[in-house]
Amino acid sequence: MRDDRQDPAEPNRQRCHPPAPGSPADRRRPASEPRAPGGPLVEIVEAGRRPIILLCDHAGFVVPDAIGDLGISRVNLMRHIGWDIGAAAVTRELATRLQATALFNHASRLVIDVNRRPRTVTSIPAVSDGCVIPKNQHLSEAAVDRRIRDYFLPYHRAVARRIAAFRSIGQIPVLVAVHSFTPHLAGEDRPWHVGILWRGDRRLAGPVLERLHAQEELVIGDNQPYSGQREFGYTITFHAQRTRLPHIMFELRQDEITEQPGIDRYAALLGDCLEPALADPDLYSIFDGDNLPTTGGLRAWRHAGHFSPLE
Numbered sequence: 001m002r003d004d005r006q007d008p009a010e011p012n013r014q015r016c017h018p019p020a021p022g023s024p025a026d027r028r029r030p031a032s033e034p035r036a037p038g039g040p041l042v043e044i045v046e047a048g049r050r051p052i053i054l055l056c057d058h059a060g061f062v063v064p065d066a067i068g069d070l071g072i073s074r075v076n077l078m079r080h081i082g083w084d085i086g087a088a089a090v091t092r093e094l095a096t097r098l099q100a101t102a103l104f105n106h107a108s109r110l111v112i113d114v115n116r117r118p119r120t121v122t123s124i125p126a127v128s129d130g131c132v133i134p135k136n137q138h139l140s141e142a143a144v145d146r147r148i149r150d151y152f153l154p155y156h157r158a159v160a161r162r163i164a165a166f167r168s169i170g171q172i173p174v175l176v177a178v179h180s181f182t183p184h185l186a187g188e189d190r191p192w193h194v195g196i197l198w199r200g201d202r203r204l205a206g207p208v209l210e211r212l213h214a215q216e217e218l219v220i221g222d223n224q225p226y227s228g229q230r231e232f233g234y235t236i237t238f239h240a241q242r243t244r245l246p247h248i249m250f251e252l253r254q255d256e257i258t259e260q261p262g263i264d265r266y267a268a269l270l271g272d273c274l275e276p277a278l279a280d281p282d283l284y285s286i287f288d289g290d291n292l293p294t295t296g297g298l299r300a301w302r303h304a305g306h307f308s309p310l311e
């Protein structure tokens with residue numbers, strides 16, 4: 001997400017180095033991307049027919065053949081700068097538990113970040129957490145247009161189509177975004193195990209936060225590690241906040257979900273916390289408040305609307 005990135009004007013190249021082979025950080029890294037070889041960049045899993053759509057924006061670290069490579073090593077691509085480590089595995093299990101539909105974007109966020117408004121500085125990052133991305137430097141307008149057309153719009157069109165499919169039969173779907181965050185950023189430890197981001201509509205975030213807070217061994221982030229009030233990313237802003245669909249965004253700390261026991265544990269935890277609220281038929285309705293930021297006066301969903309996959 002946004003604060004995993006760094007202003008390209010201040011690159012810190014020293015932090016571009018991957019963990020030493022055999023170090024604890026290196027051993028924890030998953031050995032392979034969570035995608036079948038040769039599979040589509042946008043994957044849709046239908047684990048049931050409930051009007052629940054799970055969204056995993058940063059599921060993989062694929063750099064498509066048409067791009068070749070980004071000029072960074074595969075080891076760097078597999079760090080948190082390239083994808084959301086563990087998020088896809090948790091999302092897959094959660095979809096099964098909830099009998100939901102799940103969408104996965106397997107192209108690396110360094111190709112184009114589907115959770116950023118196109119043509120902003122973090123959309124195709126020139127630098128990410130101190131790591132310079134050589135092939136993202138000084139891209140031509142045409143190259144940026146191609147990345148948007150080929151790797152941004154197809155995912156968002158798929159999301160929009162799933163939402164439209166439910167709405168065409170009179171159902172209001174619930175959107176659940178699953179992300180993960182690096183435990184250390186810019187020299188600071190981030191203590192939260194799970195964060196919930198929200199702004200405006202708390203119909204789902206409120207009860208889920210209440211249940212998470214009952215887990216005494218966990219540190220729960222309420223609008224942490226960063227705040228949904230300030231920046232909610234493109235996906236939830238465009239597909240849920242703008243249209244006032246019920247929604248929630250999870251941020252899971254990556255070191256908790258790098259191996260199967262942690263993945264199982266967090267899928268169960270999220271499922272257990274979500275299920276009572278998802279069982280309430282009143283949730284499946286349009287929010288009657290507004291989702292605008294409470295400070296700053298910036299109407300973020302209008303900016304998101306400049307790039308509508310529906311047009």
Ligand SMILES: [Zn+2]
Nearest residue numbers: 001058084179
């Ligand atoms: Zn993410």
